[in-house]
Amino acid sequence: MNALALPLAGMLLAMLGELWVLSRHQRLTAGNPVQTEPWLEAIANLNSGHLVLWFFRGLEVAGYAWVWQHARTSALAGWPLWAVALLAFVAWDFGFYWLHRLHHRIGLLWAVHAVHHQGEHFNLSLGIRNSWLSSLSSLPFFVPLALLGVPVEVFVAVSSLHYTVQFYNHCGLVERSGWLDRVMVTPAHHRIHHGANPEYIDKNFGGTLLVWDKLFGTFQRPVPGVQIRYGIAGWRPSYNPLWLNLQPLLQWLGWHRAAQLPRTPARPPQRRDRALVVAGAVLLFANVVVAVHRQAPWPDAAQATLWAGLVLQTLALGSWSDGHGRAAWSLAAVGISLPLLQGLAFDQRDALTLLPLLAMAAFSLLALSTSWTRRAA
Template sequence: MEFYLSFEQILGNAGQYVPAMIAVGLFALTVSVESFFLMRRDGTYPWKNASVSVVMTVGHIIAQAATHGIVFGVFAAFVYQHRFTTIPVSFADWPSLIVLFVLVDLGFYVEHRCSHRINFLWASHSVHHSSEKMLATTAFRLAWTPILSGLFLFYLPIVWLGYDPVWVYGMVSADLAYQFFVHTELVPHVRWVEWFINTPSAHRVHHASNPEYIDRNYGGTLMIWDHLFGTYQPERPDVAIRYGLAHARSRPNNPLFIAYEGLWDVVKGAVRAPGPKAAFTRLFGPP
């Protein structure tokens, strides 16, 4: 997950303020309901894990606000100025909105899969996979290096096609908002739904570090891309999911450590590589 709407866009007028408040309310309600049922089931709730995720969220929002001008004012603006055509879009124009949603969701699948298969991108994305619990708050355990992650670049082809950047990245944020609700263990597996839509079960598989599950189910809202490209894996009753990162290491619940551990490891590996080819592999090869 990664959010692209600025504070100005969210709070700039009443038309944007109300949907943002509704979304925040739904997120808070979901966390509250989940914590209630987990405490009933387990007698406790992993407050420390959830608190770290909340701190990571605050850091991510600050980093996004600091780099918002670069994303929109430099990259997106330049691409839109040289767009192939102009595609009108509005809330009343459903065909255009549906096409935009499908393009954005496909863009998410591509960037999500690349984030798992390119080490430099994984350095940022691994923050989201650092939690050893699957909670609603895990959805907000996000990187503090939004520019280095380069995720916004994957949506620039949609801007080049002719969609206004505000609509493109607004749709990205809407697509990511849905994904908040798939971060939980409380919803059981309903396999037939996963032919079309991402579910909590499918996303539990994605967060697993088991060999049977790793690097599967990259879809955002739609799961059709995983079926088309051969990366779908259903949850198996005989394989208990183990969350967290695959490489064994003692990880303190320190937000600074979580935010920059992956990036430090990649840079250190590239610097210590025996030659340029090895350094390139350390940066852009698979994790």
């Protein structure tokens, strides 16, 4: 069993639970004028923050491991593990502050980071939404840890701890965090960072510790009477993770038409379709959790086929969320093929593997039927 499966399932439940509470109390939009539907945006956030992102995260760790193996110094030789971990914790957060600040200052880096700021609703799902390339653009800021000799295992553990704190920092239910607000970055501070108001732009870059913003003059408290507006200008909202990631990069490369893409159909998803998108995303992520859980015992070909199929389903679901009914055909084709391939070609016939895949296949057929019915109407 892969130890990541349970935290991933917990992350999904926390995200859905928070969205449900926010919707019950009519706090999903917080009175802000927005272009995106909260639940569909949350699903887009989720779909942008797994699979392909994890692949590039693996490349980041591999790059770090290569530097550690070939270029590390003996600076930390003889240090006890707790001291190495403590140094890594503080140094990682210092590096994150500067990578975050420079991702707001340098055009290419902003084209990567802008994906995270496109979200118009502040909730836990926004903490999952990141550019697929963010791990690659972050690696140079953490190379000094490898050069110092911080082991790969410590780097991964410290990174995971910081990312967990940052997930919490996007909680839309929490207004204040007590004494933590005085020493750590909390939702009270980080929601200001996401503000598109002139008073809040390029403030509160810290990830975990508050000291860096205060030390380098970028700390900002809430301004009385100024309601926070989220999102960024100059992009056409999409729920497809492919466009979420490509559009800022294409604009940076000078293709100005990218600001007008994708061409969202005139008939956006109806309420029933939105419920289906949420259900499909939950089923899709359940398959991701099972795949992570079963990763070790599977043959390589079965794993590669499954991961590729889940990525294709993620993109098809995103396109369908944008209102492109024909994407349901792609969703159905992959949804039906995956359980057949896993069960017949790779002999993976246990219930834990097949039942989530069959549920996703049934969902894809329902999505196809819904799109066909709407098109015929």
